[in-house]
Amino acid sequence: MALWIIIGLVALIIMFVWATYNKLIQLKNRIQNAWAQINVELKRRYDLIPNLVNTVKGYMKFEKETLEAVIQARNTCIKASGVSEQGAAENQLSGALRQLFALMENYPDLKSNQNVLNMQEELTNTENRIAFSRQFYNDIVLRFNESIMMFPGNIVASIFGFRKQDYFEVDMNTVQNTPQIDLSFDSSTPTAPTGSDVQKR
């Protein structure tokens, strides 16, 4: 009788560890996927900018500098390699776009042009997609961190070496530090996937 109770308890514990481990792996993969999604949206923004500039160029002949600044910022973004470099470029691009939108207010013709309106919607959509994909990334990181820190999930997490993930943060004051993410499993412990932290360099 006692033997059966022990067997039952062990089976329950194994089932719990199994389920928790799978859930953590699932969340970790989602974090990875959410991060990739942010990059997809950023790419979308880069692709859109030449179209935007072409659309408004004819109307804004006197704002050549602003338009060039936007194009330049976009090209720097694409070429940027390091994280801090990319962060600075992203920041510059956002600034240039804001300036462009502010100037567009001075051109009533622009606001009645359907192409421009479409383009504006396209850009609003893209900016929102970037913002929401970052938000979603943070939401999932929050869920992951909660599940590895709360009892009893924290026991399973520590056995398999899951570690807390960092949030995506936008530093409003200085440069936007786009964090470089490294989600590859730690090769030193091949059986147990470790939570490689999001690294900010």
Added chain:
Amino acid sequence: MIYDAVAKNKRNSILLLFFMTLFACGVCWFVGAYFWENGIVGLLIGFGIAAISAFTSYYAGDSIVLSSVRAVKASPIQYKVLHDVVDEMSIASGLPKPTVYVFPDLAPNAFATGRDPEHSSVAVSEGLYRQLDRAELQGVIAHEMSHIQNRDILFVTMVSVLVGAVVIISSIYRTSLWFGGGSRRRNDKGGELFAIIGLLLIIFAPLAGRIIQMAISRQREFLADSSAAYMTRNPGALASALRKISMPRSKSHVSNAAVNPLFIAEPFKGVNVKELFSTHPPIEKRIEQLDKMAYSGSVLMKEATDAN
């Protein structure tokens, strides 16, 4: 506050569902005990009825609802902003993009349907698309996608199936009273008491079931509002959309009792309808909840950044 609201609304509606299940089982057991002198038989019959109706409404529900309001698929060119907003919300929620429908109604309204996130649709009225600005539209879409995310279609189906089972089994019982069906209980001692309880039951059980059902429906609306606020991080926009939707204007001509619980706001807004029997909470209460979240929202964002 936003996190709390989501958790609280979830808890409340699950509690109500539990209560509802208990109630339905109680009714079935009683009828079984009276009719066949065995509560288990009543329970089995109740479950049988529930299973059949659950199956049909789960698999055919969405197409019936969509065609009943004459909804058509929204063209990605003509309704570009709508499609964009749905895209944004599917990114924010991590759900697959639902099929987007538009239905011809000048009154602003919207609903979501579909048995699971992979087979879901969002439909908005022509009037809603025209009258709301982008942020408000985003709030409404977030509300509808929250229904999908929270599996409300499944939830509502389960509840109405339970109520349906209660209604059917009480009418079986009623018939048995009229035709004096096979119970010997009435000759027993205490048989009269049993019959009186039974009489009260057939009158009040369907009514009580309906009241609990409406309470659950209202709770799910609050939940969808709070999830939408979480999704957009902009409760104010949904609140202002609700204000616009609740403004008296052209009466909806597509709504009917069957699709009512699905809409974002109740299309029949008669003063005679008691709050107990409405599928939606009063709009003022919903706006109040959203305003509270909007007020604490800025604090929450700050806490989130400080915590890191």
